[in-house]
Structures are given as C-alpha cells and as structure tokens.
Amino acid sequence: MNSFSNRVKIEGRTLWSRNALRGVSLRGERLKRQGRIEWRQWNPFSSKIAAGLLKSQQPGILPTIGSTCLYLGSGHGTTISHLHDQVCGSNNHSEGTIVAVDLSPRCIIDLIQLAETRPGIIPVLADCRDLVSISPFLCSEVPWLFQDVSQSGQVDIFIQACERYLASGGTGILSLKSQSERDASVAFANAEDVLIKAGFTLVEKIDLTGWEDKHMLFHVVK
Amino acid sequence: MELVWDWRLARVYDAQCNIIDECVWDGTRSIAATVKRLKNLKSGQMTDEARVLQERFPEANRVHHTSFKNWPVLDTYEAELLQKSSLILAEQEILEVSSAPDFRLEHLVRALDVSRTTANNVESQLVDWITLLLPSTDVDQHRSSLAATILDSDDWDQFVSQFEQVNVAAVQSGEWNSIRSLSEQIGNANSAVITIENTLQELANSYLPSLSILLGPAIAAQLCVAAHGRDRLARLPASTIQVLGAEKSFFSHLNQGTKPPKHGYIFQHTWISRSPKSTRGSIARMLSSKAAIAARVDCFGGRPWGAKERSEVEKKVGEIRARKKGR
Numbered sequence: 001m002n003s004f005s006n007r008v009k010i011e012g013r014t015l016w017s018r019n020a021l022r023g024v025s026l027r028g029e030r031l032k033r034q035g036r037i038e039w040r041q042w043n044p045f046s047s048k049i050a051a052g053l054l055k056s057q058q059p060g061i062l063p064t065i066g067s068t069c070l071y072l073g074s075g076h077g078t079t080i081s082h083l084h085d086q087v088c089g090s091n092n093h094s095e096g097t098i099v100a101v102d103l104s105p106r107c108i109i110d111l112i113q114l115a116e117t118r119p120g121i122i123p124v125l126a127d128c129r130d131l132v133s134i135s136p137f138l139c140s141e142v143p144w145l146f147q148d149v150s151q152s153g154q155v156d157i158f159i160q161a162c163e164r165y166l167a168s169g170g171t172g173i174l175s176l177k178s179q180s181e182r183d184a185s186v187a188f189a190n191a192e193d194v195l196i197k198a199g200f201t202l203v204e205k206i207d208l209t210g211w212e213d214k215h216m217l218f219h220v221v222k
Numbered sequence: 223m224e225l226v227w228d229w230r231l232a233r234v235y236d237a238q239c240n241i242i243d244e245c246v247w248d249g250t251r252s253i254a255a256t257v258k259r260l261k262n263l264k265s266g267q268m269t270d271e272a273r274v275l276q277e278r279f280p281e282a283n284r285v286h287h288t289s290f291k292n293w294p295v296l297d298t299y300e301a302e303l304l305q306k307s308s309l310i311l312a313e314q315e316i317l318e319v320s321s322a323p324d325f326r327l328e329h330l331v332r333a334l335d336v337s338r339t340t341a342n343n344v345e346s347q348l349v350d351w352i353t354l355l356l357p358s359t360d361v362d363q364h365r366s367s368l369a370a371t372i373l374d375s376d377d378w379d380q381f382v383s384q385f386e387q388v389n390v391a392a393v394q395s396g397e398w399n400s401i402r403s404l405s406e407q408i409g410n411a412n413s414a415v416i417t418i419e420n421t422l423q424e425l426a427n428s429y430l431p432s433l434s435i436l437l438g439p440a441i442a443a444q445l446c447v448a449a450h451g452r453d454r455l456a457r458l459p460a461s462t463i464q465v466l467g468a469e470k471s472f473f474s475h476l477n478q479g480t481k482p483p484k485h486g487y488i489f490q491h492t493w494i495s496r497s498p499k500s501t502r503g504s505i506a507r508m509l510s511s512k513a514a515i516a517a518r519v520d521c522f523g524g525r526p527w528g529a530k531e532r533s534e535v536e537k538k539v540g541e542i543r544a545r546k547k548g549r
Contacts, residue, residue: 097301105315105319108312109316112309112312115308115309116309119305120305121305123308124312125312125315125316125319126264132264135228135263135286136229136260136264137304138288139228139295139296140290140293140295141289165288
C-alpha cells in the first residue's frame with residue numbers, strides 16, 4: 001500500500017480518496033468501508049490527476065491538506081470532487097479552498113451542485129485567458145495550480161496563469177493534449193522547451209498513455 | 223507607494239510595506255452585496271474603497287492583491303461568505319448566458335435537427351418492416367402517409383385491405399401493436415419538427431431580421447449558431463460565412479489539398495441549389511458577402527432589410543445566371 005497522504009492512497013492498482021461526503025458516490029465510483037473511514041475509488045480513465053498519481057515516480061503532485069488550489073478547466077467536477085476529499089475533507093474542516101474555473105455554463109452548473117454539498121469549492125465562470133476575472137476569488141498566490149483546458153495555446157495560458165497566481169516554490173501541473181495544438185507531433189517537445197525557458201523547473205513528465213492517449217502531464221515547480 | 227485592494231478592503235502601503243492608509247468595506251456584508259462586488263471586480267472595475275484611496279493618493283501604483291506578500295488572509299467568516307457568494311454569482315452569470323437569444327437559437331436548431339433525424343430514422347425502419355410484410359406492394363410510394371394510415375387502421379387486416387395485394391404475411395396482435403407504437407413515434411417527431419420550426423422562424427425573424435429576409439429564417443439561424451452567436455457572425459468575413467457548414471470539406475482542402483468547398487449552409491438557399499452547377503460558386507460568393515452585410519445590420523442596429531434589398535440581390539443572382547449562360 002502506498003499513501004500520498006492520509007486521505008489518498010494506492011491499493012494494488014487502484015487509487016482511493018477518503019470520501020468527504022459519506023455514502024455519496026458521485027458518478028457511480030466504488031465505495032468501501034474500512035472501520036470509520038469510507039474510501040471512494042478515483043478513476044484514472046476520467047481524471048488525469050489520478051492517472052498521473054498512478055504513473056508518477058516523483059512526489060508532490062497532490063496539493064497539501066488545507067491549501068488553496070487553482071484549477072483551470074474544471075469540467076464536470078470529477079477530479080475536483082477527489083481533490084476536495086484531499087484538500088478540504090468532510091464539511092471543509094481543513095479549511096481548504098479550490099477555485100474551479102471553466103468556460104462552459106453547463107460545467108459550472110454541475111460544479112455549483114457539487115459545491116453545495118462540498119463546501120470549499122468556488123466555481124468561477126470565466127475564460128482561463130482572462131486572468132482579471134479570476135483574481136477576485138483568490139486572496140493570495142496559490143501553492144498548487146492545475147490546468148486542463150484542451151485548447152490551442154495551452155502552454156502560454158499556463159505560463160501566464162502561473163506567473164500571476166502561482167506562489168514561488170509552488171506546484172504547477174499542465175495537462176497537455178497534443179491534438180489540440182497546431183502541430184501535434186512536436187507539441188510535447190515544444191511545450192517542454194517553452195516551460196523551461198519561462199523559468200520553471202521540470203520535475204517530471206508523465207505520459208498518460210493507457211488512460212488518456214496523446215496526453216502528457218507536465219509537473220513543474222516555479 | 224502602492225495601492226492594493228480586493229473585495230474586502232483597500233490599502234496604501236509605502237516602500238517598506240507599512241500601511242499608510244486603509245479603507246475597509248463598512249457596508250452590510252450580505253451575500254447579495256458581496257456578489258455585486260465580485261461581479262464588478264470580475265469585470266475589471268475598482269471597488270469604492272480603492273477609488274477613495276486612489277483619490278487621496280493619486281501617485282500610488284496599483285498592485286495586484288494576489289501578488290502582494292503581506293495581504294491579509296481571509297478569516298473563516300470571510301471565506302464562507304466568498305464561497306457562498308461565488309455560487310450565487312455563477313448562477314446569475316449562467317442565467318445571463320442562457321437568456322441570450324443566441325443560446326435559445328442554438329438549442330432550437332439542435333432540437334430541430336434531432337427531431338428531423340428521429341422522424342427520418344423511425345420512418346425508414348417502419349418502411350423496411352412493412353415492405354417485408356407486404357411483398358407485392360410498393361410501400362416506398364406511400365412512405366410519408368404510411369404512419370398515418372397505420373394509426374387510422376384498427377387492426378392489421380384493415381390496414382392491409384387498403385392496398386392491392388397478392389401475398390400478405392400474417393401478423394400477430396402483439397406485432398401489430400408494436401407497429402402502431404412505432405408509427406406514433408413518427409407522428410410525435412413530425413409534430414415536434416413543426417412546432418420547433420415555427421418557434422425557430424419566429425425567433426430568427428425577430429433576432430436576425432435582415433438575414434432572415436435575405437436567406438430565410440432557417441438558414442439564418444443555422445449560420446448564427448455555426449458562428450457561435452450573432453456578435454461573432456457579424457465579425458466574420460464573407461468568405462467564412464460562405465463555407466460555414468462545410469467544415470469537413472474545407473479542412474480536408476487545407477490539410478490534404480482537395481478542392482475547396484463552394485458553399486456551406488447557404489447551399490440550401492434555392493438561389494444556389496436551384497441554379498446550374500457552373501454558376502453556384504459565383505452566386506455563393508455574392509450571396510455570402512450580402513449575408514455578411516445583413517448580419518452586421520442586424521447586430522449593430524441598422525435599419526433592417528426588407529423586400530427591396532432582397533429583390534436587389536435577387537436581380538444580381540439573375541445577372542450572374544445570365545452571364546454564365548451567355549458564355
């Protein structure tokens with residue numbers, strides 16, 4: 001058994017997070033009881049962070065308990081719910097915050113519903129490129145930033161967001177889909193160059209083949 | 223000197239990060255009031271407190287609060303207020319988006335598409351089925367009236383008696399009931415198509431009057447949805463409007479060098495689809511540039527086009543047809 005924290009662990013080949021909302025399975029994930037603790041399976045096929053955790057050789061992908069996270073491109077909130085398990089815990093007793101930004105009203109509706117049962121999540125309807133519209137919801141620079149937007153120019157958006165909002169020494173994770181870039185074959189190599197030139201330290205490149213084809217996670221430290 | 227602010231307070235710091243002046247939001251910290259503040263901040267405006275301090279210290283530089291090291295953190299009460307307000311704000315913004323005609327138009331166009339596809343699919347399934355049961359009748363001929371005829375008949379024998387037939391399959395009552403319920407689906411889908419079509423026309427005529435006069439409300443709506451809204455349609459060049467709806471062949475042209483498409487959605491217009499093949503490209507070019515003008519008229523509040531403008535364009539279509547014929 002491999003634990004990332006006392007709230008997220010690997011058991012065999014599956015990943016589990018400690019369910020902050022007891023008895024509730026968000027998208028039909030398996031739940032299991034171990035004494036007083038309920039674990040919720042974290043599916044690597046629907047969450048790139050989960051796939052990254054299972055494949056990664058380096059620590060530091062998960063945000064720490066009680067920290068503030070900025071999540072750009074939050075989608076329907078599957079990953080957010082597991083991050084909430086880690087960062088906020090039941091009824092947000094760890095006083096963490098997850099600022100979840102997405103452009104799609106449909107996704108934000110799902111996030112609002114999620115946030116109503118899981119306090120600590122702040123849904124923001126905004127374009128990730130429009131940094132001004134995100135700042136009112138943050139109080140300071142964040143120690144953890146994740147971006148998964150699947151649009152052209154992802155790397156530039158990521159760098160701008162990190163420069164403005166990631167604390168120095170903070171963890172930035174970029175999920176890059178090569179197919180969203182103009183030239184898919186060199187997208188990964190280019191992205192690495194650009195990230196290093198922008199002054200980030202590349203901790204690890206995680207190829208998600210098997211769970212998300214043509215995706216790569218870049219784990220960097222500012 | 224630096225001016226820093228967020229939704230709670232504004233402060234002026236000197237070079238050594240000492241607080242020179244401070245202005246705290248002293249109104250009632252209700253959710254509704256916080257939502258209002260967040261909304262203003264999101265659109266890039268300053269808070270009232272920040273403006274007060276800016277007037278007192280016009281020489282102070284504005285610094286972003288998230289990058290300012292000593293900015294006070296949220297207390298538990300403030301964090302909760304921010305979280306609750308963010309939910310309300312997000313809901314309000316979603317309502318703003320969904321109340322825009324663009325959004326309504328998009329759903330009407332998609333719903334129309336789905337209902338049409340359903341009606342066609344179910345109808346061909348029914349025709350396939352009946353054809354096998356009535357081998358000596360040309361069922362395809364009665365395609366459009368088939369569902370109605372089935373619904374009017376009480377049982378299989380009565381339905382069959384309306385056709386001249388030699389050989390007929392025997393059909394159990396269960397199977398007959400299944401055929402009937404399939405026919406009901408076709409009827410429902412067809413009436414949905416009519417209702418949606420009428421609503422769509424009404425909306426397109428009021429939201430895109432000029433474009434609807436020129437191209438008909440159905441094509442106008444399709445173009446608007448394909449461009450992701452009227453604002454964006456009005457900013458598209460005519461050459462893009464010309465090939466909206468022909469993305470597949472357009473991108474295969476760019477990537478593989480196949481022939482470029484001459485027309486997208488506007489092909490459905492009879493001026494193009496009923497014209498000789500050799501003239502369609504020219505007419506599509508002319509029509510799309512007129513459509514671009516019409517879309518701009520609608521978007522930027524010009525005087526809507528009427529029958530006069532339409533007949534002028536129609537005259538040009540006639541000219542192009544005649545010119546090509548003369549060659």
